[in-house]
Amino acid sequence: MPSDSTSNSAAPNGGQSSAPAKVKPNLLVVDDEDGPRQSLRVVFMNDYNVMLANDGIRALELAKENKINVAVVDLRMQHMDGIEVMEKLKAVQPTIEVIMLTAYETIDTIRQALRLGACDYLNKPFDIAAMRKAIAKANERHIVNEAIRANNEKLATLQSELHNQRLQEEIMKVRGEIYGSILHDINGPLTIISGYIQLINQRIGDTHHLEGEELQAVKDRLNKITQQVGCSIDISQRYLAFMKQQASPASRVHLNQVFKDLAELLDVHPGKGEHKLKIDPLSPDIELQMNGTDLIQILLNLTINAFQASPRPHTVEISAKLCDGQVDLAPIKDGPNDRLVREGFNSNAKLVALSVRDNGPGIAPDVIGKIFQPYFTTKPLGQGTGLGLSIVQRLLKEAHGALHLHSRVGEGTTFTLYLPVP
Ligand SMILES: Nc1ncnc2c1ncn2[C@@H]1O[C@H](COP(=O)(O)OP(=O)(O)O)[C@@H](O)[C@H]1O
Numbered sequence: 019m020p021s022d023s024t025s026n027s028a029a030p031n032g033g034q035s036s037a038p039a040k041v042k043p044n045l046l047v048v049d050d051e052d053g054p055r056q057s058l059r060v061v062f063m064n065d066y067n068v069m070l071a072n073d074g075i076r077a078l079e080l081a082k083e084n085k086i087n088v089a090v091v092d093l094r095m096q097h098m099d100g101i102e103v104m105e106k107l108k109a110v111q112p113t114i115e116v117i118m119l120t121a122y123e124t125i126d127t128i129r130q131a132l133r134l135g136a137c138d139y140l141n142k143p144f145d146i147a148a149m150r151k152a153i154a155k156a157n158e159r160h161i162v163n164e165a166i167r168a169n170n171e172k173l174a175t176l177q178s179e180l181h182n183q184r185l186q187e188e189i190m191k192v193r194g195e196i197y198g199s200i201l202h203d204i205n206g207p208l209t210i211i212s213g214y215i216q217l218i219n220q221r222i223g224d225t226h227h228l229e230g231e232e233l234q235a236v237k238d239r240l241n242k243i244t245q246q247v248g249c250s251i252d253i254s255q256r257y258l259a260f261m262k263q264q265a266s267p268a269s270r271v272h273l274n275q276v277f278k279d280l281a282e283l284l285d286v287h288p289g290k291g292e293h294k295l296k297i298d299p300l301s302p303d304i305e306l307q308m309n310g311t312d313l314i315q316i317l318l319n320l321t322i323n324a325f326q327a328s329p330r331p332h333t334v335e336i337s338a339k340l341c342d343g344q345v346d347l348a349p350i351k352d353g354p355n356d357r358l359v360r361e362g363f364n365s366n367a368k369l370v371a372l373s374v375r376d377n378g379p380g381i382a383p384d385v386i387g388k389i390f391q392p393y394f395t396t397k398p399l400g401q402g403t404g405l406g407l408s409i410v411q412r413l414l415k416e417a418h419g420a421l422h423l424h425s426r427v428g429e430g431t432t433f434t435l436y437l438p439v440p
């Protein structure tokens with residue numbers, strides 16, 4: 019049997035008015051009997067764009083092509099009954115409001131229809147006034163639900179933007195601290211330089227000629243000054259290199275230099291307390307293919323987390339190992355003691371494995387699955403933001419690296435980072 023056509027009724031007033039025609043809401047009528055279908059079409063064609071379907075299959079086709087506000091669905095139909103049609107329609111468009119047409123159904127069936135999402139039901143043969151009221155109410159509900167849905171979507175977008183912003187702010191804050199510490203390093207050589215210049219000035223005084231011992235002493239001091247100037251230039255160049263590299267995918271950094279900067283930063287960090295920190299430089303040193311500040315930031319977050327894991331003094335060890343051949347992370351599965359983070363990982367690259375290992379309290383199996391979630395923290399208010407590991411994850415992704423976390427309660431925690439070597 020051919021399905022009914024859609025009644026795209028002509029503009030009201032026979033085209034006499036010049037006022038723009040209002041967009042009519044779409045009303046879908048699903049009934050395998052022709053009588054109710056046609057009578058609903060005639061009654062509602064002025065106010066709604068009425069679409070007719072003689073079975074569930076045609077109804078679904080129409081719902082896939084058109085935004086439906088309200089569907090009037092006969093409960094008893096062959097092949098696909100009204101409840102199944104309603105469920106399938108709502109799967110396509112969750113905000114469709116469904117009014118059930120019932121005949122001899124038991125109250126239980128009607129209850130089931132309402133429980134599954136029908137907003138109303140009317141007995142056949144239906145009263146036109148009651149039907150008009152039911153459809154108008156359903157349409158209002160649809161409009162409100164659509165508005166809620168649109169607002170929820172906007173809210174979700176806004177929340178994700180805010181989260182990104184917050185993460186970016188945290189990254190910039192730590193970046194500032196790292197830069198500050200590097201700049202601070204320049205104070206040492208500058209103080210020495212200024213001391214030697216004073217000494218030279220004293221020696222020279224008003225003398226116009228320098229000879230012998232006097233001349234040698236001034237020459238020695240000038241040598242020391244030259245050394246310290248070299249040192250300051252190194253530091254400022256390192257600092258400038260960090261700054262310039264910020265957005266460059268081709269950034270390179272010497273691993274042992276990162277370890278050295280990290281050690282200086284952590285040495286004065288308030289989180290260090292009585293804990294021990296051991297950093298093993300790699301011999302021979304290697305270059306890594308990532309931004310130096312990002313790597314310091316990753317290691318800083320992991321080490322401070324390890325310090326903060328318990329007030330009881332424990333040891334945190336940072337070490338590096340060049341991986342031979344390709345690293346196969348496939349056997350590492352998320353479980354009660356393990357987590358793998360590998361979004362953006364380039365497994366074809368040559369890799370170095372950096373590990374941050376602590377013999378602290380470890381992470382409980384029911385917590386391990388949550389710690390990478392943004393804002394998740396087990397620390398008291400004011401101590402943890404819950405963003406540290408999100409930052410690690412983001413920076414690692416940008417560097418095409420991966421991370422394996424292994425932790426056992428009572429034994430400690432090891433974070434192993436796999437990073438590309440050029
Ligand atoms: N080395 C570790 N030992 C024990 N727990 C850890 C360790 N590293 C991370 N965690 C857990 O992961 C949680 C989330 O860490 P993070 O994202 O850095 O946020 P925050 O440090 O602000 O809590 C911590 O609150 C802690 O429970």
Ligand SMILES: [Mg+2]
Nearest residue numbers: 319323406407
């Ligand atoms: Mg942290």
